[in-house]
Amino acid sequence: MPVTTDAAIEITAFRWVPEFAQGLVRDLRLRWAMEEVGLDYRVRLLGPERPTDYLLEQPFDQVPCFSDGIVKIFESAAIVQYIGEKSDVLLPRDPQGRFRAIQWSYAAVNSVEPAFNNLFAVTVFYADQEWAKLRRQGAEDFARLKLKRVSEWLGDKTWLEGERFTIGDLLMVTVLRNLKHTGLVAEFPNVAAYQKRGEARPAFQRALADQLAVFAANQPQPEGAAA
């Protein structure tokens, strides 16, 4: 159980987020990576109000940040790569294997995730706005095209580069989870099975349970409930 109070590694996470974002916040990626490689960590929880100097740690006002006494960095995919480099569990050592994994890390967050986030925006965040209603079909088609590309590449492989699960898969699976409010992934059975394989990993299950446990413990009380 890697969450400990005296670990050298500290990450930041939110104390609570609305239900639609639970299981999607990006500290999940770090928790998962650390569970895969067996690193202990502790969590510094942030409320909706951040510490006044938080932008000096995370210029985009997001979570997670990471520090371990050696580095102090932000940006979840970079942190996952840093954790990956600590062993060959998530990142092969040979140049080609290593950079195929790193390439998929960047692809997950740059070639795929923005299309999914845009669909999330028009179907969840801005659902009531006129522009979002008009854009919804286009955003869905674009997200579907990205899924088609991933599906065609994946074929009948177990993971993106074959038999080895890497940081690229870890990031891609968390990116695919951003479509949970849609039925899109199910249109591509091999991608759906791939996501399911990732989510079935014990390390993922522990990471998810640990993120959700924080939200459950900090559930805001309905007004007046304490009275």
Next chain:
Amino acid sequence: MPVTTDAAIEITAFRWVPEFAQGLVRDLRLRWAMEEVGLDYRVRLLGPERPTDYLLEQPFDQVPCFSDGIVKIFESAAIVQYIGEKSDVLLPRDPQGRFRAIQWSYAAVNSVEPAFNNLFAVTVFYADQEWAKLRRQGAEDFARLKLKRVSEWLGDKTWLEGERFTIGDLLMVTVLRNLKHTGLVAEFPNVAAYQKRGEARPAFQRALADQLAVFAANQPQPEGAAA
């Protein structure tokens, strides 16, 4: 002059793109990185029709791909990191310096670029569509917020992490260029000066000239001009 016909490194690039995309296509990032570190490369040009098996090289049907006899990879930011790792010119060797640079590489393409691409989409690609007109102000505000975050972080630093130019700066400057159709960067003088410093580097100038020279040489002739 790193573009040679017999170099071990091969990258893919487009033979020609419309004027609005010239100087923005992502092979520019690789050309720039290779100019900075002094690596020779050759260019395999692709037309609008790709080779039938191109998706096996680049699953998202984009440029650039990269091969050097050691690795064969796609995704421009991953390739820039790979080039960066070949020396300490663009990527410090110490863990903190190294991962601060890698963190900014991911931040450029994940925390910043999508907001700029969305603004580009509503003001250029989809400018005539009703949803884009309705969304334009919101997209501009979101892009401006990202610029504000970068500006506040940057302060009076020369580069994102101080005195050393790294792969993170290289990628951030190319991302800022995606706003050239707007006046947004000028609203943040320190960011505008930062972009200008990056673009003034001789390596950038050579890379840009080499990309533009290809488009000039392959400018489509107006119909009937050959008659």
